Amino acid sequence: MKSSRIRKARHSAGQIFWHLVLILVVCIFLYPFIYMLCSSFKKLKDIFTAGIRLLPKEFVTSNYSTVLSRLNVPLLLGNSMFVATLTMLVKMVTSVLAAYALVFVPNRFSGKIFYFFVITMFVPFSVIMLPNYLTLSKLGLLNTLIGVVLPQLADATAIFRIRQAMRGVPKSLIEAARIDKVPHMTCLLKIVMPLTKPSIVSMAIFLFVNSWNEYFWPLLILRSNELQTITLAMKYYTGSEGANGWGNVMALATMSIALPLFLYLIAQRSIISTFMSSGIKE
Amino acid sequence: MSEKEQIRQQKMEDRAAAREEKKIVRRANKKRRDAMVFTLLLAPATVAFLVFIVWPVIYNIYLSFLEWNMVSPDKEYVGFSNYTRIFSDAPFLQSMKNTFWYVVILMVTCFVFPYFVSFAMVHLVDRGQQVYRSILFFPSLISLAVCAVVMSFVFNFMTGPVNSLLKMMGIRGPNWLNTKGYVILVMGLVVTWKVFGYNLIVFLAAILEVPAELIEAAKLEKASKHKIFWRIIMPLTSSTAFYVFVVTFAHALSYAFTPISVITGGGPNYQSTNMVFQIYDYAFVNFQSGRAAAAAIFMLILVMMVVVLYQALEKKVHYEV
Numbered sequence: 001m002k003s004s005r006i007r008k009a010r011h012s013a014g015q016i017f018w019h020l021v022l023i024l025v026v027c028i029f030l031y032p033f034i035y036m037l038c039s040s041f042k043k044l045k046d047i048f049t050a051g052i053r054l055l056p057k058e059f060v061t062s063n064y065s066t067v068l069s070r071l072n073v074p075l076l077l078g079n080s081m082f083v084a085t086l087t088m089l090v091k092m093v094t095s096v097l098a099a100y101a102l103v104f105v106p107n108r109f110s111g112k113i114f115y116f117f118v119i120t121m122f123v124p125f126s127v128i129m130l131p132n133y134l135t136l137s138k139l140g141l142l143n144t145l146i147g148v149v150l151p152q153l154a155d156a157t158a159i160f161r162i163r164q165a166m167r168g169v170p171k172s173l174i175e176a177a178r179i180d181k182v183p184h185m186t187c188l189l190k191i192v193m194p195l196t197k198p199s200i201v202s203m204a205i206f207l208f209v210n211s212w213n214e215y216f217w218p219l220l221i222l223r224s225n226e227l228q229t230i231t232l233a234m235k236y237y238t239g240s241e242g243a244n245g246w247g248n249v250m251a252l253a254t255m256s257i258a259l260p261l262f263l264y265l266i267a268q269r270s271i272i273s274t275f276m277s278s279g280i281k282e
Numbered sequence: 283m284s285e286k287e288q289i290r291q292q293k294m295e296d297r298a299a300a301r302e303e304k305k306i307v308r309r310a311n312k313k314r315r316d317a318m319v320f321t322l323l324l325a326p327a328t329v330a331f332l333v334f335i336v337w338p339v340i341y342n343i344y345l346s347f348l349e350w351n352m353v354s355p356d357k358e359y360v361g362f363s364n365y366t367r368i369f370s371d372a373p374f375l376q377s378m379k380n381t382f383w384y385v386v387i388l389m390v391t392c393f394v395f396p397y398f399v400s401f402a403m404v405h406l407v408d409r410g411q412q413v414y415r416s417i418l419f420f421p422s423l424i425s426l427a428v429c430a431v432v433m434s435f436v437f438n439f440m441t442g443p444v445n446s447l448l449k450m451m452g453i454r455g456p457n458w459l460n461t462k463g464y465v466i467l468v469m470g471l472v473v474t475w476k477v478f479g480y481n482l483i484v485f486l487a488a489i490l491e492v493p494a495e496l497i498e499a500a501k502l503e504k505a506s507k508h509k510i511f512w513r514i515i516m517p518l519t520s521s522t523a524f525y526v527f528v529v530t531f532a533h534a535l536s537y538a539f540t541p542i543s544v545i546t547g548g549g550p551n552y553q554s555t556n557m558v559f560q561i562y563d564y565a566f567v568n569f570q571s572g573r574a575a576a577a578a579i580f581m582l583i584l585v586m587m588v589v590v591l592y593q594a595l596e597k598k599v600h601y602e603v
Binding site: 014015018019021022025026028029030031032033035036039044045048050051052061093094095097098101102105106107109115116117120121122123124125126127128129130131133134135147150151153154156159184208209212213214215217218219222232234235238246247250253256257260261264268269270271274275 | 317319320323324326327328330332333335336337338339341342344350352356401402405406408410414415416417418419421423424425426427428429432433434435436438440441442443444446447449450475478479480484485486487490528535536540544552557558559561562565566571574575577578579581582585586589
């Protein structure tokens with residue numbers, strides 16, 4: 001009786017200890033984000049003298065109004081929106097079609113083709129950046145938003161994840177429909193997509209956010225200021241403001257992650273579960 | 283058997299044969315149609331991959347044997363001299379050294395660390411797993427450019443909170459971004475902020491798949507926590523661990539590019555540059571496409587060696603388990 005109580009007490013002491021450790025880890029990972037958010041509402045002097053204090057002494061929104069007056073933020077957001085939406089849509093269509101073919105259309109090359117897609121995930125982008133730049137320049141797509149979209153289309157993440165989700169759909173369902181002469185397109189739209197909707201939606205959000213965050217292709221392709229995406233503008237704006245612009249830079253950073261953050265908040269459960277279906281074990 | 287009957291028999295056989303033949307034709311048709319559908323469905327994705335990954339790899343190999351400034355119409359064949367030259371180029375050698383350290387740092391922060399944290403989340407605490415994982419996954423959605431800028435402020439040596447904290451503890455914090463060694467650490471932490479969450483989720487999924495009875499049985503036998511981790515969790519999640527290892531390796535080679543480009547430009551004195559940034563520098567700052575291509579192929583070989591090694595090891599692990 002007594003010993004079990006002691007064991008329980010020791011047990012919960014261990015629990016509390018590990019909770020504290022995990023909370024510390026969470027704090028460390030959230031800290032930069034909270035620092036950014038808080039600093040964006042501080043006066044410059046307040047940022048410099050704050051030390052480790054996070055909350056602003058005096059809550060100001062002047063950083064935001066300064067950024068909005070110096071940069072055409074709606075235009076930057078619009079450019080990012082265009083690039084991210086187009087990239088996401090095209091990638092989703094090609095990936096859903098490809099995943100369906102790999103899972104439901106019997107073919108002896110399925111395995112090899114899937115393997116090919118997976119291997120491309122490991123090709124470092126330093127290998128493809130120079131030839132792709134030359135290709136885009138030949139196509140006359142330098143300094144265009146389409147030029148930023150195109151090289152992002154070759155990415156197997158979505159094929160990989162959507163294939164994983166589709167493997168959860170019973171094959172017999174599709175086989176039965178095929179015997180009744182239901183065309184593949186109808187099978188895809190009416191059976192497979194409704195059944196894998198959570199994964200497809202979360203993959204769409206994930207691809208959108210990834211493309212929104214893309215830094216390299218905008219850096220390489222875009223020259224004119226009015227074509228910059230918000231992520232690229234972070235670099236140039238930080239460089240041009242120097243130490244006097246800390247508050248402004250933090251305000252711009254906050255604005256640039258507002259949309260991804262919002263999307264994550266509404267879909268976080270299904271995004272995480274899509275990534276948890278690891279797909280490494282067959 | 284009458285002649286009539288024979289004829290009927292013959293007719294029936296003929297009909298059966300015809301039916302059979304029709305079936306074969308239909309099956310062949312179906313197969314052909316399936317092959318066509320398969321091709322059509324895969325074509326859009328495959329075109330993108332051929333144009334923007336396969337062709338670039340091939341073209342890169344070709345470029346690595348040429349001397350070319352990316353503009354002039356004539357390219358000169360120079361054999362392996364681009365390869366020998368990059369290995370005598372001090373900045374590139376430095377970038378290789380730095381890349382090695384990036385790999386070491388990220389293996390600790392994005393492979394070992396999330397392995398333990400996910401174990402703690404599943405087996406060391408009873409509740410809160412979902413809250414922890416939602417929060418810890420969240421930073422992976424922030425762009426590396428934003429991560430980099432924010433971290434450069436957090437680690438600012440005059441007014442950043444890290445040095446303020448150290449000062450309160452009576453330690454004079456270093457000038458992080460301008461000091462050899464520390465600068466790589468900060469850049470590595472930027473990438474960690476981004477990559478940690480994904481890896482945590484993958485490990486979490488694998489650890490949750492380990493049968494609960496095994497853990498319960500071990501607990502009844504009063505096995506210690508680290509014994510449970512080393513003897514049960516590790517062997518049963520090894521294939522996931524290999525996978526995360528390879529992915530982390532690939533990220534470690536490349537991801538530091540963004541923070542380098544946004545904050546340090548490779549400095550001070552090439553102390554934070556990595557191979558990708560040097561390749562970018564060869565190609566788009568110095569217009570030496572040959573050296574850039576040679577260095578890129580070198581990186582490709584490095585990654586592919588690790589991938590092949592992974593596959594060999596993975597097969598072995600599968601047989602053993």
